[in-house]
Amino acid sequence: MINFNGELLPDTSLFLNQQNRAWRYGDGLFETIRVVNSKIFFWEEHYLRLMASMRILRMEIPMNFTMEYLEGEIGRTISENSLNTAAVRVRLGVYRKPGGLYLPQSRGVEYVIETAPLKNPFYTLEEKGETVELFKDHWVSSGLLSTLKSNNRIINVLASVYADENGYDNCLLLNEKKNVVEAINGNIFLVKGNTIKTPPLSDGCINGVLRKQLIGIISKMEDYTLEEASVSPFELQKSDELFTTNVIRGICPVSAYRKKRFATGVSRNLLAKLNLHVRLGGDNR
Structure with missing residues (x-):
């Protein structure tokens, strides 16, 4: 119904x-x-x-x-x-x-x-992770409208087709400044040392609900510094870890981008904190 x-x-x-x-x-x-x-x-x-x-x-x-x-x-x-x-x-x-x-x-x-x-009541880590590639055929326009969950999702559709045709699990979308904005189905976070970085809303990424939850969780972690700043494609291969987020899957680690392989330690730590956040009430009702 x-x-x-x-x-x-x-x-x-x-x-x-x-x-x-x-x-x-x-x-x-x-x-x-x-x-x-x-x-x-x-x-x-x-x-x-x-x-x-x-x-x-x-x-x-x-x-x-x-x-x-x-x-x-x-x-x-x-x-x-x-x-x-x-x-x-x-x-x-x-x-x-x-x-x-x-x-x-x-x-x-x-x-x-x-x-x-859905299969699981809790957020679980997908052990396999995802292989990703940049989607360069079209770009997301930076600005307010791109941050909305609107029905205008043709770039996401085309990127999904591109990923399917080329054997990738996901694609990373770029804006007109050639900065990495987000994945097809969620926001993206990069880990380098003790810094966790995610693109700012001004670059055109979706104003994700789980993105906001994780920003709150990370900001309370003494071992890491959160940075909201533009992400160049060159930073991807220099990162220790990449993961994408949305409210349905939670946190999904990226296993590979081109020849680079990524760890999953921070993803696992954050996933545990996210599940605890949900169980304790968080911002849900």
């Missing part, structure tokens, strides 16, 4: 048509959320990011779009799919109401909530 504007419908329902603005113009946003035993991980951060993104896109936020309302609708959808005691991937999509050409007839929005079960 899916949740369309508060109405629970079978997955096979035809509830969207050719007038949908997310399909026509990419005029939409989405949040990918991890839920375990009906507890939403980092819900406040997801909600605040969604509200801020809607304002940036000049969407009219409904009066009932409160944290409590959307949390309840997510819970209701999970319950309807008998996933209350499971680990669940939730996709909350918000898009402008149909009508108009580039100029919308309405600033109001509609939403869809989808669910899918």
Whole structure:
């Protein structure tokens, strides 16, 4: 079952048509959320990011779009799919109401909530790690719009096809200044000595929810210094360790970039701290 504007419908329902603005113009946003035993991980951060993104896109936020309302609708959808005691991937999509050409007839929005079960309730380290390569065919534009979880993800799609065709697990995206911005499906962190570095939002990377959690965790670690600064491709092979992050997988180590092989010690340490952070409450509800 899916949740369309508060109405629970079978997955096979035809509830969207050719007038949908997310399909026509990419005029939409989405949040990918991890839920375990009906507890939403980092819900406040997801909600605040969604509200801020809607304002940036000049969407009219409904009066009932409160944290409590959307949390309840997510819970209701999970319950309807008998996933209350499971680990669940939730996709909350918000898009402008149909009508108009580039100029919308309405600033109001509609939403869809989808669910899918996950295998593990805890974040686990993928032992194999990922082999990565730079995606150079197209670049991410640095600036505010690139930090949003919008429906405009064609570069990610093309990079995924490139990775599949060339035998890589993931690709790293560049901006117009040829700095490394992020991976296809998450933010990226580099470890060199006692410094952990990640690209700044001003370079165009997604304003990741887990990125923010890890920045908070790392800032409390006495043995490491966090640096938010532009990353040159030349830094990749000089790093001791690379890893990518998103709220569904947690931390995924990079095992290889070209001829360079990477360690996983910091990834393991951070993953343990992340799981503890979640169990103790963190910023989730």
